[in-house]
Amino acid sequence: MDERILITNIQRFSLHDGPGIRTNVFCKGCGLRCPWCANPENLEPRPEDYVKDGLPGTYGWYIPCEELVREVMKDELFYRQRGRGEDLDALPGGVTWSGGEALLQADRLEPAFRALKEAGIHQCVETSLFVPGNRLQLAMKYIDLFYADIKMLDGERCRTVLHGELEQYLENVKTLFGAGKPVVFRVPVIGSFTDSEANRQAAIELIKKYPPMKVELIKEHNLGQSKYASLGRTPLDLHTVTDEFLERYKEDIVMNTGVLTEVCKI
DSSP states (O other), rough: OOEEEEEEEEEEESSSSSSSSSEEEEEEEOOOOTOOOOOOGGGSSOOOOEEEEEEEEOEEEEEEEHHHHHHTTTTTHHHSBBBBBBTTOOOOEEEEEEESSSSHHHHHHHHHHHHHHHTTOOOEEEEEOOOOSSHHHHHHHTTEEEEEEOOOOOOIIIIIIOOOOHHHHHHHHHHHHHTTEEEEEEEEEEEETTTTTHHHHHHHHHHHSSSSSSEEEEEEEOTTHHHHHHHTOOOOOOOOOOOHHHHHHHHHHHHHHHOEEEOOOO
C-alpha cells in the first residue's frame, strides 16, 4: 500500500458519527461549496497555510495508506464496542471516513478500505454523494454504512449555490438503495438555504421513495467561524432555524414516511 491520502485530522473516540466508538478520518477536498460549511479547512484538495491566535500552521498532510491503517488500528479495542441508537444497536464501532468528501479519494483509499474490511472493522462514510459514480461503486464494496446528505433538491439552486449537479446526486442515491446498502440520511437544516417548504417537501418525497434506516436533522451552527478566520475568510452568521421548526420538520417526516427521525444538535 503506497498511495498517499490527503487528510486534516484523525479524531479518536467519536460518538456521533456512526454506531459505537468511532475513529474519524477527515479527508481534505470537496467538490461542493456549501455556504454553511463548518469545515472550510477541508474544502481545497491541497494543504493550506493558516494563522490562528497569531501562530502559523498548515491544514492537511499526506499520509501513506499503510501508515493510515496502522494509525486507525491503534483503536481496534474500541471498535468491538456496540452502538447505541435504534436500529443501529447491533452494530459495532469502527472507522468513519469524513471530510470534505472522502469518496473523492476512494481510489487512493481502496487499500485502506480493503485492509480494514479484511480485519473485520466496521466502516462508515459521511458523504454528500456529489461524486463520480465509479468512486461510489468502489466504496460500496467495502463500506458497511453510508451517512448521506440531503441538501438542496432544486437543480438550479443546487448548481448555483452548492456548485453541484443534482442529477449526479440522485443517480448515486438510486445506486446505493438499488444495491441494498444501509443508509442514514442527514439533513442540514439551514435558514434561507434548505429550510424552504419546497425543499422540505422534496426531501420528504425522496425519503419516501428511498426509506433509510434513519433520518437525522442537523441544526445549523457557527462552530466553524474560527477556522474561517484562520484562513482569512468570512463565514455566514447562521441563527435563523428554531428548535420548534426542527421538531415540526421531524414530525412531518415521520408522519409522511414512517421513518425514524431524530433532531441532532451540536
